[in-house]
Amino acid sequence: MVELINVSYSYEDKVALKDINLKIEKGELCVIVGPNGSGKSTLVSVICGIYKPDKGVVKLFGKEDHNHFRKKISFVPQKVSSFNQLFPISVKETVLLGLVPQKGYFKGFSSQDLKKVDEILQKLDLIEFKEKQLGKLSGGQQQRVFIARALISEPELLILDEPTVGIDSKSEEILYKLLLEQKAKNTTIVMVTHDIFAIKSYADKIICMKDGEILTICGAQEFSVKKYKQIYFED
Amino acid sequence: MLKYTFMQRAFIAGIIISIIAPLIGNYIILKRFSQIGDTLSHSAILGVALGLLLGINPLFGALAVTIFFALALERLRRCFKGFAEISLSIITMTSLAFSAIVFSRIKSSASVMNYLFGSIIAISKMDLILILMVAIPTLTLILLFRKELLYICFDEDSALVSGINVKFLNLILNVLVALVIGISLRIVGGFLISALLVMPGAVAMKISSNFSNLQRYSILVSLFSVVLGIIASFYLNISPGGSIVSILIFIYLMVEVLKGRVR
Numbered sequence: 001m002v003e004l005i006n007v008s009y010s011y012e013d014k015v016a017l018k019d020i021n022l023k024i025e026k027g028e029l030c031v032i033v034g035p036n037g038s039g040k041s042t043l044v045s046v047i048c049g050i051y052k053p054d055k056g057v058v059k060l061f062g063k064e065d066h067n068h069f070r071k072k073i074s075f076v077p078q079k080v081s082s083f084n085q086l087f088p089i090s091v092k093e094t095v096l097l098g099l100v101p102q103k104g105y106f107k108g109f110s111s112q113d114l115k116k117v118d119e120i121l122q123k124l125d126l127i128e129f130k131e132k133q134l135g136k137l138s139g140g141q142q143q144r145v146f147i148a149r150a151l152i153s154e155p156e157l158l159i160l161d162e163p164t165v166g167i168d169s170k171s172e173e174i175l176y177k178l179l180l181e182q183k184a185k186n187t188t189i190v191m192v193t194h195d196i197f198a199i200k201s202y203a204d205k206i207i208c209m210k211d212g213e214i215l216t217i218c219g220a221q222e223f224s225v226k227k228y229k230q231i232y233f234e235d
Numbered sequence: 236m237l238k239y240t241f242m243q244r245a246f247i248a249g250i251i252i253s254i255i256a257p258l259i260g261n262y263i264i265l266k267r268f269s270q271i272g273d274t275l276s277h278s279a280i281l282g283v284a285l286g287l288l289l290g291i292n293p294l295f296g297a298l299a300v301t302i303f304f305a306l307a308l309e310r311l312r313r314c315f316k317g318f319a320e321i322s323l324s325i326i327t328m329t330s331l332a333f334s335a336i337v338f339s340r341i342k343s344s345a346s347v348m349n350y351l352f353g354s355i356i357a358i359s360k361m362d363l364i365l366i367l368m369v370a371i372p373t374l375t376l377i378l379l380f381r382k383e384l385l386y387i388c389f390d391e392d393s394a395l396v397s398g399i400n401v402k403f404l405n406l407i408l409n410v411l412v413a414l415v416i417g418i419s420l421r422i423v424g425g426f427l428i429s430a431l432l433v434m435p436g437a438v439a440m441k442i443s444s445n446f447s448n449l450q451r452y453s454i455l456v457s458l459f460s461v462v463l464g465i466i467a468s469f470y471l472n473i474s475p476g477g478s479i480v481s482i483l484i485f486i487y488l489m490v491e492v493l494k495g496r497v498r
């Protein structure tokens with residue numbers, strides 16, 4: 001589903017990814033961990049196609065040219081609340097944006113689409129905010145709206161960058177439940193998180209990053225407290 | 236008042252423009268790119284100057300030059316990634332410099348004022364036809380891309396990831412701004428066009444909590460100001476650009492004060 005071959009990426013003055021090789025199969029739940037600045041968000045941006053790699057190949061859905069498949073990808077960016085809080089958009093409108101790529105030009109939203117919005121908002125415990133302005137919600141509530149936007153299109157590849165930051169434990173539990181529901185539908189999920197022990201038991205693959213490199217890729221069983229300390233605390 | 240043909244034309248043109256301008260203006264406000272209106276209106280003035288010099292319809296000259304610079308702007312913006320304002324300044328100054336040269340070659344300067352501050356008596360039948368011919372495809376493009384444009388204004392990265400053609404839509408938006416500036420030139424004039432793009436949205440943003448309302452209220456505000464502005468221009472014999480924008484500013488202040496009261 002996702003394959004990176006010898007991928008490198010640098011910002012103007014900083015090498016952020018060095019020779020990354022990885023492979024994520026269809027239907028897998030893959031978690032990316034690593035300290036701040038280790039290159040997790042950069043890796044995710046390269047996978048998503050927001051950044052073009054300087055070197056190497058990114059294959060999605062088995063193809064190098066993935067423009068065709070983009071409709072099937074959803075992305076929840078890190079720091080979602082960095083959008084302007086005065087932006088006049090309601091929760092409903094934000095979630096509907098998730099359906100835009102699948103709609104043709106000219107086509108408006110149908111009553112079925114609106115029903116989908118209600119369903120997903122219900123699941124994420126957000127229905128009471130449906131008509132509210134997005135900027136007037138709390139940070140954690142906004143985060144959940146972005147998750148709703150990503151899930152409404154029933155993506156085949158779902159990429160989330162630290163989706164649990166700032167949301168309470170009940171909402172976190174709901175999120176994991178939804179992710180597992182998606183996984184059961186054979187959705188491939190790539191998620192950056194620091195909350196590794198919460199999701200560990202569900203993960204098929206854990207990618208450990210450090211200084212722009214992949215330290216190890218392991219299964220959930222092999223990921224231990226020792227390894228955690230090794231990634232986060234050793235130089 | 237309506238028995239004069241020129242007033243009928245002024246109202247038709249005014250109503251068309253007042254619906255289209257905020258529809259496009261709202262997107263550039265939300266993209267934090269409203270300066271583009273200022274920049275491209277300078278290009279429109281250059282187009283007018285060239286039209287007058289070459290003896291072709293100045294409105295046509297304005298549309299052509301403005302679209303050209305709208306495309307150039309997108310190209311330049313890529314050269315100054317992350318510093319979009321630089322490309323705006325470059326285009327503004329280029330347009331102004333060339334305008335200065337061309338204007339000094341033109342003999343009569345009476346009609347120039349009409350293009351800078353707008354006029355209700357100067358709209359010819361040809362102008363009106365041109366305005367209609369541009370307005371119809373412009374409205375079609377807005378309807379075609381309205382969801383997609385909102386998506387890229389709100390969250391360009393996620394839109395890109397999910398396969399929205401961000402580059403193409405940014406270009407379309409620039410061209411739309413160029414088109415609306417071209418056709419607004421007659422009524423509000425080159426100096427004040429960007430007010431018509433930005434002010435209705437600025438008022439509407441104060442009272443809207445969602446995007447549909449933003450569109451609705453901004454059109455109402457702009458329709459009201461343009462119609463009233465044209466009437467004022469007729470009875471008080473002042474430039475319509477001046478009267479329309481003054482009314483917009485007045486409405487903005489009213490909303491500010493009223494909102495303050497409510498709070």
Ligand SMILES: Nc1ncnc2c1ncn2[C@@H]1O[C@H](COP(=O)(O)OP(=O)(O)OP(=O)(O)O)[C@@H](O)[C@H]1O
Binds near residue numbers: 012035038
């Ligand atoms: N826009 C940028 N320009 C230059 N350097 C950047 C930029 N974004 C990130 N970097 C650098 O690249 C490296 C990797 O950053 P990245 O955002 O991928 O880290 P991360 O693992 O996501 O960290 P965090 O846990 O804080 O989100 C960091 O050293 C950072 O300083």
Ligand SMILES: [Mg+2]
Binds near residue numbers: 042078
């Ligand atoms: Mg990050």
